Amino acid sequence: MAAEKKTRANGRASRRAILAAALDVFAERGYRGTSLSEIASRVGMTQPGLLHHFSTKEDLLLGVVREHEERTTPDVNSHLDPTHLELREAMEAWASLNEREPVQQLLLTTLSAEAVPDEHPLHEYFVEHYRDYRRRFAATLRRAQKAGVIRADVDVASVAREIIATIDGLRLQWLLDPKKVNLKSALSEYASRVEAELTDPQRELSTR
Amino acid sequence: MAAEKKTRANGRASRRAILAAALDVFAERGYRGTSLSEIASRVGMTQPGLLHHFSTKEDLLLGVVREHEERTTPDVNSHLDPTHLELREAMEAWASLNEREPVQQLLLTTLSAEAVPDEHPLHEYFVEHYRDYRRRFAATLRRAQKAGVIRADVDVASVAREIIATIDGLRLQWLLDPKKVNLKSALSEYASRVEAELTDPQRELSTR
């Protein structure tokens, strides 16, 4: 353990530092707007030095996204228990986790919009991400429906899509203008309305 | 009218062509991802030739945004009549206008996300845009409330913020995956639920 000079397992540390810096820069400036030199200099390294750990820019981006998937705070759906479906509590808990560390949410906002064109390296990833998210959220709602927690006539696929959309849209308004839009209370108020709508036995969905 | 060789009012035509091409490219690749040469070549011109009409890249971006504001299809709020508040019809009409020409919506999605950091040339613009949009939408709802079209206990500011967010979020899902997400029907189903919620006299908003 005392034989090596400088090589060895501080390469691990460098890799971690690079991923952390890259997260910040990709979140702020997107994939196209980011330069490897910027990330490298943030970790006290040169740009070719960085490329020793991630051989291309795209490789680094994928590393950041993979890291995000493993380490990030789970999404709103994962906070839900179908047998109770306390949407408001789940959203508030999730918002609290993100309000202090907005960088993960900024990353998603920035990259998902940038990834709309087919040629973007993350295009397929986000298409699948949203398909999966909608599927999982709808499944949660369906289970809640079978448990009798929400009304039987609710179109769970449509509501799942809507809730995901609203979370994303409120996230954008919050990131742009955090002084005017409070993520936690905005989500909380929204969730209260949705809960009331999904559970109220009086309500009839008019298709007109 | 026959005295001039090549100068004169075909500069107007060039300007218009440049703005049209710039709209497409900025929408697809954002401000940072766009190159002036790409736009110039699309209108059969060189990059310095383009800079004769717009002296900087930022100047061109502002030109595109200004053009968008003047010529674009109005937002959902402008489709609403507070004395009836037919949200579903308004959203369907608006969606129809945009489904055939998604570029304007792509522009908003791309640039609003890119403009989250303060240094972005459109940061202030989008902050103000959303403040104003929320204000106007809330005012419409308030008028509907006074006209007795929607319940008196509705928090119009919160609902306005939510509807705008949902439109944006559904727009992203639609742009990413138009085969799986139909903008018009997604908005229509959402609007039906909101309408029912806002008008149903039975419902009580539980704050728990």
Added chain:
DNA sequence: GTCTATATAGGGATAGAC
């Protein structure tokens, strides 16, 4: 009004020394 030429800066990636 549009071109060519050019200045100047920055990008990603490779070669090879230490």
Added chain:
DNA sequence: GTCTATCCCTATATAGAC
């Protein structure tokens, strides 16, 4: 594992001819 040097490409912007 990280550096310097370098290649090659692309970017915005300016100068000046036509």
